[in-house]
Amino acid sequence: MNFTLPEELRMLQEQLRRFVDKEIIPIEKDAYSGPDMVPRIRESLSQKTKEMGLWLYGVPEEYGGHGLGMLGKAVVWEQMGRTIGLPTRKAQIFGPEISPTLYHLSPEQKEVYLYPVIRGEKSDCFAQTEPDAGGDPAAMKTTAVKCQDGYLINGAKHFITSADTADFAQVMTITDSKKGSHGGITAFLVDMDSPGVSIGRKEKTMMDDEPCDIHFDNVFVPEWKRMGAEGDGFKAAQVWINQGRIRHGARALGVMERCIEMGVSYAKQRSTFGKPLAERQAIQWMLVDSYIELQALRLLVYQAAYKYDAGEDIRYEAYIVKMRGDRLSFECADKCMQIHGGAGLTTSLPIEKFWRDQRSMMITEGPEEILKAALAKRIFDIY
Ligand SMILES: Cc1cc2nc3c(=O)[nH]c(=O)nc-3n(C[C@H](O)[C@H](O)[C@H](O)COP(=O)(O)OP(=O)(O)OC[C@H]3O[C@@H](n4cnc5c(N)ncnc54)[C@H](O)[C@@H]3O)c2cc1C
Structure with a gap:
C-alpha cells in the first residue's frame, strides 16, 4: 500500500x-x-x-x-x-x-444553466430543506403536480444558502407521496424570477451564513426543466451531498493543522507559575490528542477521495469523514481556545471563528445522529 x-x-x-x-x-x-x-x-x-x-x-x-x-x-x-x-x-x-x-443535466439544460454558471454569468442555490423537513428530507411537503406541458410547484423551502442572490434554484419536490425518498422525489431547475417565487425571511446565524426561505406559489415549470427522470431527485441530491461530506472532512484537516500550529506556538511563548505552558503535561496531551486525530482523519479523508476517483460507492466513507471531521476539528479548535486562555476568546485571533464555524458543520449537510443511524444499519448488515 x-x-x-x-x-x-x-x-x-x-x-x-x-x-x-x-x-x-x-x-x-x-x-x-x-x-x-x-x-x-x-x-x-x-x-x-x-x-x-x-x-x-x-x-x-x-x-x-x-x-x-x-x-x-x-x-x-x-x-x-x-x-x-x-x-x-x-x-x-x-x-x-x-x-x-x-454536469448531469441534458444538453439543452446545460446550455441554459451549466455553461452560464461556469462563465460566471449565473449562480444557483440548492433547495431541499423545509421548515418541517431538514435532517429527514423525505418528510418534505413541497409538491410538483403535473399539468399541461409541465408542473406546478407549491410549497416553501427553509435555510437556503444564497437564495437571495441566485438566478436559479435546484428544487427538490414531492411528485409521489407514497414513494417518498424511494422514487417519489423529483428535482427541478427553477428560475428565481419565475412568477410565484418569492424570497422570505433571511436568518442571521452565529456564522457568516445568512440562509433564506423561498416560497413557491403555483410556480409553473416546463417539463424540460425537470432534472433527470421523475422520482430520481433524491439520488441526484445524494451525489451532491456525498461530495460535500468529503469537503467537510478535508476542511477539518486544515482547521486542525492551523489550530495545532497556533496551540504549539502559544504554549512555547506563554509562561505561568514560572514555566512555559509547553512544559505542562495537561497542555502537551491536548496537542498530542489533536495530532493523533489529525493523522487518522487525514487517512480517512484521502482514502474516501481516492475511492471516489476510482468510481466506488463511498456513501459510508462520506458519512464517516463528515462526522469525524466536523467533531474532531471542533474539539481541536476548542482545545486551542483553552490553551490560549482569554486571548482565545477574542476576535483578534481566528480561533473563535474556527470554533463557531466547525460547530455549525456538525448540523448542516446531515446532523451526526442521523448519519450514525444510517451507519448503524450498515454495520448490522455487515456483521
Ligand atoms: C447556515 C445554513 C445553511 C444551510 N444551507 C442549506 C442549503 O443551501 N440548502 C438546503 O437544502 N438546506 C440548507 N440548510 C439546512 C440544513 O441542511 C439543515 O438545517 C440540516 O440538515 C438539519 O436539519 P434541521 O435543522 O431541520 O434539523 P432536524 O432534522 O429537525 O434535527 C434536529 C436535531 O435533532 C437530532 N435528530 C434528528 N433526527 C434524529 C434521529 N433520527 N435520531 C437522533 N437524533 C436526531 C439531531 O441532533 C439534529 O441536529 C442550511 C442550514 C444552515 C444552518
Whole structure:
C-alpha cells in the first residue's frame, strides 16, 4: 500500500500552503465586511489563483477547467481550511463553484444553466430543506403536480444558502407521496424570477451564513426543466451531498493543522507559575490528542477521495469523514481556545471563528445522529 500523495498533488499542496501563509493569513481578519468577502480582496486573491493556474480547478477539462479529481480537490479544501479569510462553505477565489449535479443535466439544460454558471454569468442555490423537513428530507411537503406541458410547484423551502442572490434554484419536490425518498422525489431547475417565487425571511446565524426561505406559489415549470427522470431527485441530491461530506472532512484537516500550529506556538511563548505552558503535561496531551486525530482523519479523508476517483460507492466513507471531521476539528479548535486562555476568546485571533464555524458543520449537510443511524444499519448488515 502507498499512503503518499502523487507527486503533482504534493507540489500542489506545498504551493497552496505557501499561498495561504503568505497571501491570505496576513489579511484574514480584514477579508470580510459583514457576511460577505470584501470585493477588492476577493478579486485580488482570484487574480492570484488565476496566475497559479488554479482557476476552475475542479471543473472537468471538457468544460474548460483543470479537471482535478476528488483527491486533488481534497488537497485544495484542506489547505484553504487553514484560514478564516475565505467563506467556510464556498471558497469564491477559484472561480464559480459548480454544483456536481449540473454536469448531469441534458444538453439543452446545460446550455441554459451549466455553461452560464461556469462563465460566471449565473449562480444557483440548492433547495431541499423545509421548515418541517431538514435532517429527514423525505418528510418534505413541497409538491410538483403535473399539468399541461409541465408542473406546478407549491410549497416553501427553509435555510437556503444564497437564495437571495441566485438566478436559479435546484428544487427538490414531492411528485409521489407514497414513494417518498424511494422514487417519489423529483428535482427541478427553477428560475428565481419565475412568477410565484418569492424570497422570505433571511436568518442571521452565529456564522457568516445568512440562509433564506423561498416560497413557491403555483410556480409553473416546463417539463424540460425537470432534472433527470421523475422520482430520481433524491439520488441526484445524494451525489451532491456525498461530495460535500468529503469537503467537510478535508476542511477539518486544515482547521486542525492551523489550530495545532497556533496551540504549539502559544504554549512555547506563554509562561505561568514560572514555566512555559509547553512544559505542562495537561497542555502537551491536548496537542498530542489533536495530532493523533489529525493523522487518522487525514487517512480517512484521502482514502474516501481516492475511492471516489476510482468510481466506488463511498456513501459510508462520506458519512464517516463528515462526522469525524466536523467533531474532531471542533474539539481541536476548542482545545486551542483553552490553551490560549482569554486571548482565545477574542476576535483578534481566528480561533473563535474556527470554533463557531466547525460547530455549525456538525448540523448542516446531515446532523451526526442521523448519519450514525444510517451507519448503524450498515454495520448490522455487515456483521
Ligand atoms: C447556515 C445554513 C445553511 C444551510 N444551507 C442549506 C442549503 O443551501 N440548502 C438546503 O437544502 N438546506 C440548507 N440548510 C439546512 C440544513 O441542511 C439543515 O438545517 C440540516 O440538515 C438539519 O436539519 P434541521 O435543522 O431541520 O434539523 P432536524 O432534522 O429537525 O434535527 C434536529 C436535531 O435533532 C437530532 N435528530 C434528528 N433526527 C434524529 C434521529 N433520527 N435520531 C437522533 N437524533 C436526531 C439531531 O441532533 C439534529 O441536529 C442550511 C442550514 C444552515 C444552518
